[in-house]
Amino acid sequence: MGMLVPLLDLIRSGDSSAQSHSCACVCLLAPQRSNREAVMLEGVKPLLALAKSYDPREQQVASWALLHLTHSDWSRRLLGDAGGFPVLVLLLQGSDSEVQFYSCSALCNISSARELHRKLLSIGSHFLLKSLLTLASSSVQKKSMQACRCLQTLSQNDLIQEQLMELDCVLPLQPLLKTSSAEWRESAVTLLSALTSHTPNKAVLVSEGLLEEVGQLLLHPTCSSVIITHSCRIITDLSSCSEGQQAVMEARCLSGLLGALLSPSLTDDTLIHLTSCLQNLMTQHPLQSELSVMITSEHVSRLVKLSGRSQNPQLSYNSAAVISRLEMTGETLQLLKPHYVAMLEYLSVLLQNKDLKFQQLGLVTISNLKTDGDFSSLLSGGEVEDQLRTVHDQTEETRRLLQTIQPPSPVHPLQPPHKH
The missing domain is CATH 1.25.10.10 (Leucine-rich Repeat Variant)
Structure with a gap:
């Protein structure tokens, strides 16, 4: 219906109320795929001009609108081509908290596209990173947190990490x-x-x-x-x-x-x-x-309980691995002793796992604990001992099969006879 042109004209007007409402209209129109190209091609430059205004209210409106135009790859690239990145970085240095927050949020969206990092870093002498670190120290929580998020996204780039450490x-x-x-x-x-x-x-x-x-x-x-x-x-x-x-x-x-x-x-x-x-x-x-x-008895109880979480194999493995690496002193064995029955239950699960990493953890734990007669007595004649025999038989069978398919020794090419 031709509404875009008069809306953009209002953005260029000196009426702050009209500018605010027209920017809001442009932002509402922009997400529609059929409107996107026209809004971005014709609307970015008026918004950037408004962002450079010395009027904090106009800067607020413009930075809010620019933030809403950084939610897609296409619009972020177009904003960069139109010279929008330096404008947003300069707004970080402004005196208005809302302008700083909106521009920082827009730069956070832009920094999610790694291919745009080079263009962001080209804005003179670490200016972006210095500005973000200054904002991170702000007493205004939402600005500080947003600056940290932006720096975190940027830090995926090794060069940016180096520059941050230099600063x-x-x-x-x-x-x-x-x-x-x-x-x-x-x-x-x-x-x-x-x-x-x-x-x-x-x-x-x-x-x-x-x-x-x-x-x-x-x-x-x-x-x-x-x-x-x-x-x-x-x-x-x-x-x-x-x-x-x-x-x-x-x-x-x-x-x-x-x-x-x-x-x-x-x-x-x-x-x-x-x-x-x-x-x-x-x-x-x-x-x-x-x-x-x-490690105390409370820690041991917690680790044993987590080791029995068979529905979460990784958590079970990690917890059992911590127990297996404890130095088996007399004090440690005394802490473990009340949990031997529960430990045999999760050791049984480890030994039945098809993943050799889990089986090996079970074997290491049993080997460490067999020095305690009480554990050996519980182990003897039980289900875990039967599983140990099964694992042993499987290992022997694997070893026998490997012997039958050993690769032949490398054949060295015949050397030419020495000349006398």
Whole structure:
């Protein structure tokens, strides 16, 4: 009906009320596939011009409208071609909170397309990353959280990770981990876990005290599943570098992890991350010894119960693997002894699993526990012992078959006779 042209004319007018309503109309028209091309081709430039206005109200309207035009790949590319990215980055530096939030949200949508990262980074001397880090330190929660989300999305790019580390990005993020708001802490720890996945960052993050912050975070009385999951990723990543193991012990991370293990409200997905982290730490000698000493009867009860979760094989495996890696001292065996019957039940399930990884875990656990006469007595003549014979017979049969199909020795080509 020709409504688009007068609406765009109103956007160019000086009447802020008319501009606001016409921008809203354009945004409502844009999602319709039949309107999309006309709205984007004809509407982007007037909106960008309005965004450059010195009037905060006009900037609010324009940035809100531009945000609504960043929800599709096609519109994001067209906005970039029209020079919209530098405008949105400049709006991050504005004085109006709403303008900063809308432009940050728009850039968050844009950064989800990795092919646009290069264009975003071309906006002069880390300007985008510096602006986002400044916003992350904002006392306005929704701006800070949105900036963290945008940085997290951008950090999938290795070059951006390097630039963030050059900008000392941990410094403005650490205070967010100490705030009283769980949502704020979640945003910061999610971004930091993305940074720890990049190998060159690990030693620096350890030296900057990130593990100390994570240890405190896990000990917080309102520690959410999101925080536990990303804390586990950080601890797993940073413990893999030489400086990380000692820092994990000194930072009370182990106490935090074991405390989280006893939480009754965790989902299975969170428990998988938690038990996977503990299992990984138990493969490292100093941490294995430390954890073996710190484990209490409550922890053992929880791990045995989780090991019996046959409906969730990965959680069962992780939990049983933690138990299998405990140092079998007299104290540890005393903690395990009341659970031998329940342990035989999950060991039976492990041995019947077709996956050799599960069978091997069952065998290792039984081998570790056979030093205790009480366990050997329960094992003798029971179902698990029958399954051990079955596994042994299958292994022998496999070995015999492998012997019959051994590859022939390599045939060396005949060497020409030596000339005298």
